[in-house]
Amino acid sequence: MSGWIAIAGIGPGDETLITPEVTTALEAATDIVGYIPYVRRIAPRDGLTLHESDNRVELDRARHALSMAAEGKRVVVVSSGDPGVFAMASAVFEALEEGPEAWRALDIRVLPGITAMLAAAARAGAPLGHDFCAINLSDNLKPWALIEKRLRLAAEADFAMAFYNPRSKSRPEGFERTLEVLREVCAPERPILFARAVSTPEEALRVVPLGQATADMADMRTVVIVGSSTTRIIERVGAPLVYTPRSVPA
Amino acid sequence: MSGWIAIAGIGPGDETLITPEVTTALEAATDIVGYIPYVRRIAPRDGLTLHESDNRVELDRARHALSMAAEGKRVVVVSSGDPGVFAMASAVFEALEEGPEAWRALDIRVLPGITAMLAAAARAGAPLGHDFCAINLSDNLKPWALIEKRLRLAAEADFAMAFYNPRSKSRPEGFERTLEVLREVCAPERPILFARAVSTPEEALRVVPLGQATADMADMRTVVIVGSSTTRIIERVGAPLVYTPRSVPA
Incomplete structure (x- = not known):
């Protein structure tokens, strides 16, 4: 055979x-x-x-x-x-x-x-350059309570985070709730990358501070990357660069 | 220019x-x-x-x-x-x-x-098939206390975990301590994949339960993947398959 x-x-x-x-x-x-x-x-x-x-x-x-x-x-x-x-x-x-x-x-x-988070991270700089986690925000196959628990522990661990399936028409409220949880734990300046359809003709990237992030910035073709507390933005002509340094000071 | x-x-x-x-x-x-x-x-x-x-x-x-x-x-x-x-x-x-x-x-x-964890995961099955985190175990550029904090929170969140730089000649004790921390939080049956030099002539894969894992199973060319509580092993002729199902029951 x-x-x-x-x-x-x-x-x-x-x-x-x-x-x-x-x-x-x-x-x-x-x-x-x-x-x-x-x-x-x-x-x-x-x-x-x-x-x-x-x-x-x-x-x-x-x-x-x-x-x-x-x-x-x-x-x-x-x-x-x-x-x-x-x-x-x-x-x-x-x-x-x-x-x-x-x-x-x-x-x-x-x-x-x-995978989408690596393509998105590369386009924006290196937001996943230090310890990070990847969470699927869809609650089709797991309880929402588990997602929220993981979000809180990941924020407490100060991981950068990549979110897959942040939002779909059938689940409009989950990502809204995700942003609320993040706002309870992280400073409003924390950078968030919304990376839609990376490497396709519909590619669109947007970097906003957590305080200005809204749920409608994500859809089912978006990967969302949340920086850690050490993630930095380099301003320049054109799109800014987002990266997480290799070091965490003692 | x-x-x-x-x-x-x-x-x-x-x-x-x-x-x-x-x-x-x-x-x-x-x-x-x-x-x-x-x-x-x-x-x-x-x-x-x-x-x-x-x-x-x-x-x-x-x-x-x-x-x-x-x-x-x-x-x-x-x-x-x-x-x-x-x-x-x-x-x-x-x-x-x-x-x-x-x-x-x-x-x-x-x-x-x-990246190494995706190549290693593919070789073994799909141990990173659900929510997971990636942690660099080297304390050259960050305090060991932060690594240990992240390990404990990641285990509490029930992430699968991928470890980069688990062990080097200059840091022989960190991975030993990592296994101790995992044993405090996870059951001894938890599967661990040691994937060395994946896709090179020196490639070697080994899957052991946490209870039988020892620090000398990793070196600087090894990526270590720890399953979540739902990770499963499919026995068959030849190497077993390790995968994490897409669902977590309520």
Whole structure:
């Protein structure tokens, strides 16, 4: 049996941010599986079948990909950014663990990619240049109380923070609440980066102090990065640079 | 003036993990600046000057790179992994902020790369598939008390954790203490991944429960990933898979 499955990160949008490792896997694949807008980034060719599926059906998609690999197909599950950061890799392993024992013998690989927070941080400077955390603000799969607990502890630890899925039409109030929690713990000068659709034609960056941040600055295509207490802004002509120094004084 | 400076991530080691964006910058450069082993990964060619420097001289290296760009050279500062994660980007911005005003007008870009924790996570499965933090365990540039505070709060927040620079010959005791702190807060079954030199010929992965982890399992080329309380192990022939599910039950 020559089938395999690769869960591949296709980066935040720009083709030049896709690793050659992922490009090689895409060229060798017989089947591509993924959320509609990610599959549409893959060029069609003879011998390649594209399987688009909707959002919120990650487990079905993962089972479909695993079963095709078990049939001998060469399957790439495409994920935006890095597949291991709030993306498809965990869904595939959940399906693998619950699935037929034979699936565990499959040739299965995760191919890393440029995740949204690293692309956003690079565009703005180096806001994640010191200790940081990454939190998914969606409460679809975890209780909101846990998100709020993590926010408070992360602020107390003085981590820089990257927020994925800060806000969607179905969850308009969570990010508002996030800003309230941050304002209880952090000074109003704390820099916040709103980075939308980085490396795509719709890219838009905005840096504001926490005191001026409003919930409508984020949407589902935005990654939000909150600086630590040591994060600095370098003013210059054009966009400012935001970075977190390597040192914390004793 | 046609000079520019790019701080570029060359990934964890394997050539197929370098983005085309970085490759293009390397091809256009007149000067490459970086820590000796990273500069040695760049192929020499006519018209390209390689500037190797030792560890712990990051600010000197950054000033040198900025001053060459100000003279009109096309300078790439090479960084292992991603330049914005415990790497050269923050050092360059520190030098920029302290340096001549004219440097602020330079064409300066950060080019993201595959950072060690993402490469390590991909190799093992998806241990960073849910909320996580990244902590540099070196106390060269920050007090040890801050590291320990962050460890305790991160464990209380139930983040998965990635540790950079867990242990070096000059700091043999810090990682021992890290394991002690984790044992006070986490169950002995908590999975820990020791990922050494991922994507190089020296790559070695090991997954052990916290109760069996010892400090000598890490060295300066190791990234350590500690699972959250929900992280799971899938046993199979060959290496086990480690992943953190997307959901946390209420």
